[in-house]
Amino acid sequence: MTDRKTRLAVILITSLFFLWGFALNLNPILIPHLKKACQLSDFQSALIDSASYIAYFLIALPAGLFMKRFGYKAGITLGLLLFAFGTFLFYPAAEFRQFSFFLVALFIIASGLTMLETAANPYITVLGDPESATQRLNFAQSFNGLAAFLAPLMGGMFILSGKNLTEQQQSAMTADQLDAYLNLEAASVQVPFIIIGVVVLIVAVLIWRTKLPEIKEEEEVVTQEEVTGSILGEKNLILGVLAQFFYVGAQVCISSFFIRFSDKVAGIDEISAAYLLSAAFLSFMIGRFIGTYLMRFVAPPRLLAIYSVINLGLVLVAVLTNGMVAIYALVGVQFFMSIMFPTIFALSIRGLGAKTKIGSSLVIMSIVGGAIFPVIMGQVSDISSIQTAYIVPGVCFLVVLYFAIKNNSIKNVKLGASH
Template identity: 40%
Template sequence: MAGSPMMSDSTILDASNGDNHRFALVSLTSLFFMWGFITCLNDILIPHLKAVFSLSYTEAMLIQFCFFGAYFLVSIPAGKLVKKLGYQKGIVTGLLIGSAGCALFYPAADQAIYGLFLAALFVLASGITVLQVAANPYVNALGRAETASSRLNLTQAFNALGTTVAPYFGAVLILSVAVGAGSELSHAQAEAEQVKLPYLILSALLAMLAVIFYQLKLPVITEHSSGSNSNSNVVEHLGKTNALQHRHLALGTVAIFLYVGAEVSIGSFLVNFLGESHIAGLAEAEAAKYITYYWGGAMVGRFIGSAVMQKIAAGKVLGVNALVAGCLVILAMVTSGKLAMLAILAVGLFNSIMFPTIFSLAIQKLGPHTSQGSGWLCLAIVGGAIVPLLQGAMADSFGIQLAFILPVLCYSYIVFYGVKGSQPVV
């Protein structure tokens, strides 16, 4: 049954209630899969709509700007909504909004207007934002605090499974089919039509999940309420009235901004990067399938990371992964051919644990500020809007390869956060 996170201590579930928690975690994996799948489809939409509407790189990156810009506008209201409704009803609300956003792709394709696609993406992303604000802290609370990073990495592995499957799905149903578009419509409208079926299917799936989650009997979690007043909690939050007064959360918000920006930028440019004659010279439909390896690495890495962080401190693992990811991007910048191609695809493996690990480290020991902290972290996902847009402008000016210096700078900050900035200061 859904419940508000602001209830009395008598309703708090014991963390040892393994059966309830395991059932909830299994149920939540479907959500992580779906929003990973939907988010990664943007990497297919970008080259497709870029060709359909003859866009520059900067204009094409407006897809990510509108999608991830929703996080900036919706995250704080979503945090308040989830605090009022509880995690389960917040999840249902997010699914319904996401379903409506997917359905809006139908009229956008009918009219073949780029602005309508951007509006549909904004609505879809608003729903995903509500899901993120509700589901991430919910997973974090379903067990011991010491293993929160490991637990969130495990569920995020299913998010990565969605991102692994999506590029092949998009390549087959959007990019490949577009080549044979009918002659009775204008070229732009005929190719725009190819997004109708994929997004109508997604709309139906999200609506079905909303009905299922409305019916499920999930645990009520209230550890994040102001009623949780252990002595350590009282001491730690004395004098703090806002989540951002916690230094590790404030620095973590910057880390999420830069990480999402770097991850989205790399994924957004992969099809065009692999199409460069001195890299691989692949056609769009073929290059899109290689994105599966990028996101597949993220999936494998999250399963590995979930196990590793049972033994090694999450901050250290984060710092090492960010360092390796940055070095791989530099390698892709200064080389060509198969080496550059393999280097950029391998970044996905080391990206794997970053988002869930930063998220868990940033909301640790926030107590009654956890919901608000989750809202700030989801707001920071707007990095996926800003960084790709900047990289698009750099690509238009200096070329795709040199523009990858931007993700390198992002990973440099994440190394700092993992090693030092993630440590809570009382």
């Protein structure tokens, strides 16, 4: 490939990191929005996360098999087509105002995102000089962080209306007036998601028309001694899978109910809360850079333990206080969550040798925690309050803390994954 074509390929693959980051981080906007438009309970609105994150569990292995058979380029193209198809389904879903229709659309989008994530990391490493592969990967991942910052900002501007009717206001409306109001709210997702779908289709066409190198899987030569024993016998790996399951659950819970929390605890309107969430995601991105630097001086398991304790304290502040203090506590949680996914990942697979690939797959599949814990949190919120429900991610951080303590003797790990 010429330098010009290589640059184009790098730009296109890097754009995938931005696209899936943007799509996933629209969920915290969709949760309060569809709760209002479709008149849902907190438990029902949490199914938005479930529809997205269950795809990572169900589609990851089929996506890998598809790409092994047809190649990474075909997998990326199919992933983008699924992504676009899912976004276009938002139009009829809003027309009918059917929540189940939205969930199907979100699952299709997430299935496409799963294929993109499966392919993008290895692809970006082979596009160019092997010595700069890590630099390219980190550069591409920074666009994922940029997307996390922009998604709630743009969602707040173009999807949320900032208008929430009280029960008294709703009861004062006629059935036709209420229906018209809810239809107007639902319709606000149509144009933004059509635009996203068109952009994704354009990227799919460019990917398909661009010559990309095929990744050749290297054959591993391993001894019988290296593969002896079941992967389930790797106690630290299994504990790491459990820790990652709880961590991703906590991460999704913290952001998904942030807008609802801001309204109930500090009386902040949904658009202002979306901007605050955007700032929280920015602190997450900054926290990852600072955390990576601190690991030069503090062993990763120890820093993970310290951050877990701090987050436990901040969650307690959010649960027990009111006003902006509680809001800022949750913004702080985002900062201290920043290093958790890659650190847990790296600690979980250390020393696995020939079992590293399957171990990595198990840790990635534990992302399904993002489908489980928001539903639990929504149920707790319906029974008690959204503020009390933040105890759920607090419990999750306890599991992360236990994993960090068990790994505290480890001096150095190589951080090789992010989410």
